[in-house]
Amino acid sequence: MSKELFDTRIMPVRDKMYRYALSILKSPDNAHDVVQECLIKIWKKRQMISTIDNPESWAMRITRNQCYDWVKVNRYNLLQVEKSDQADINSADQELLFKDREVWLNKIIDTLPAKHREIFHLREVEELAYQEIADILSLTLGEVKISLFRTREKIKELINKLDTYGLAN
Amino acid sequence: MKKGIFFIVLAFLSAGVFAQGEVITSYFNKYADNDAFTKVSVSSKMFSMFTEMEAGTEAEQEFLEAVSKLKGLKMVMADSIADAKALYKKATADVNKAGYAELMTVADPDQSMLFSIKENNGIIEELVMVVGGGNKFVLLSLYGEIDLKNISRIARDMKVQGLEDLGRMHHDKK
Amino acid sequence: MDSRTKLLLEKYWRAETSTAEERLLKEQLGTVQEASAEANYFKAIDRRKQQVSEISFQHPGKRIYYWYVTIAASLVIGLLVGTGLWQRQQSSSEYTVHDPEIALELTRNALLMVSSGLNEGKDLSAYQLNQINKPKEIITNKSNSNIY
Structure with missing residues (x-):
């Protein structure tokens, strides 16, 4: 059973x-x-x-x-990984960002704080309902919604920037 | 007469407060002459010697930390008895009767496990483990200041590699 | 891109879409030929979805279930037999181990046994360890259902 x-x-x-x-x-x-x-x-x-x-x-x-x-x-420092990546995106070779869309998305996601990144992943990749995400992360429904809203807002901003510079190819 | 009663009451009181390891002690006595059961005790003096040792690895450190606050270890075990299951039932009943608080049990058709504790002011002073099934039986008592978090980390640190090492050490000694 | 998709997209960026709508959106934009940054974004998400674990998991069953505990127990017994302690003690009622080296090995194996027992029986690590030193809260069997 x-x-x-x-x-x-x-x-x-x-x-x-x-x-x-x-x-x-x-x-x-x-x-x-x-x-x-x-x-x-x-x-x-x-x-x-x-x-x-x-x-x-x-x-x-x-x-x-x-x-x-x-x-x-394992005393594995996630924060350090984040930091180095974050430093990366500012100075990153723009060319590379567009060429490899996976790298590009990774860069964006890596700039997010851990919690937002998890919420983003669970929603966008796993397509879970808000309530399920809230349950998994022990957050309230509102917190999840706000987090996702901010993340999307940020991504949209980045996308707009890329499109205006006409480099998105 | 009155004095007698006083002493009996006192005896009961102290039994309630100080009866550490009463179950294991009774099993020590019960199986004193039974070759199938092995009985071991590690004294507090021995434990105090362990704390003077230096740890080489992280797992070792974890182990020494767990050991540093212990005051004693007693075990009764057998690995070739006929009805370990029945003995397990008897032992768990004895442990419960003795007033230990059940921490967790794992019931399985083949082998079961019970962990019980005795605590004082939020500090676990004794941990009793009973394992029984097949032809194996273990009754173990740990005394001292017991940090379950620390103890539960030992196995995770050692993992398979650690077990292999332990096995090798044991063979080397032979 | 048709107007309906555009509308949906706007809704998406405002985080007002349902999971069903988002799925639809991703399906449409994930396969589109267009190479806008937006389309790339959805394609990249789609790629993430393709990641698979290749994890094969055989039910460990009872044998593995208890093997830590059983091995540790055997080690203790083996140690006792190996060092002659098993035989020696039969002649005396004194069970205390006097050899520090043996005592240490014994304690190590005994603690490993207890430790693996604690780990086997219950997922102490993730949920209850913070509370483990407050024994009133660790009526583990009964509180299992509270984990989630």
Whole structure:
């Protein structure tokens, strides 16, 4: 019974968990490890799955906690990564920004504070409802909405800038 | 007569307050002559010696930190008894009866686990672990000032590599 | 770009779109030939969605479930047998270990056993460790459902 629930409710989420972990940790290897650990944890608690309203959010929340745990244990400094990236974007080769749209998006996302970045990821990439995002990050609905609004506003601003300079190609 | 009652009352009172490791002690006595059970005790004197050691690695540091506030360790274990499950049930009942607060249990058809604690003013003074199933049985008591957070970190730090190292150490000694 | 998409886009930037509308928008703009910065943005998001984990996960089952605890327990027993402690103690009722080296190894293995037990049984790390020193709040089995 709980085994089936694990297979039908948790296993299909593992790519989402991976992408979420990747968005936080940035390293595919580390994200992979963390998700493995999460799956083991959830497997051990599989009896609980039937008692949970939204196992998907639950799994994502566990992933988030595990990521930050991993950061703590490994004394991995996310802030430093952010800072160096942020410095980068100001002096970045504009050309490069447009050529590689992935790099371009990464640069934008990297300038966001961690919380906003997570919300952005969960909404834009995983297409989760506001309430689900609020649950995963233990925030209020309002906080999530405002965060996303600001992020989009910022991105739109950047996009406009790029389009006006006519470099978007 | 009155004096007698006084002493009995006193005995009860002190039993309530100071009865550390009462379950494990009773199991020590119960299986004193049973070869299938091994009984071990590490004294507080020994623990105080550990704290003088220097840690080489981070995992080691974590371990020494966990150990530094401990005052004693007692274990009764067996790995080849017929009905470990029944013994587990008996032991968990004894632990509960002795007034320990249950911290967590893991029930599994094959092997079950119980963690119970005795606390005083928010400090965990004793941690009892019972594991039973198949032909294995473990009853373990840790005394002192117990920091569960710290202890639970030990296994995570050591992980598989650590276990392999421990295994090797043990073989080297033979 | 048709007017409907344009309208939707405006709504999107004001963060007023529903998930369904956003999906529609991304579908349309993610595949469009246009190379505006806006289209690039949606294409980049689409790319992110393609990332897959290639994680294969076999149910560990009971064997792995308990292997830490079991191995640690075996190590303790092995240590006792290896050092002759198992035999020696049968002749005396004194169980205290006097050799510091053995005592240390024993304690190490015992703590590893306790530690792995704590980790196996419950996800102490993420949720309850902050509260673990307030024992009243750690009636773990019953409070499991509060995790989420």
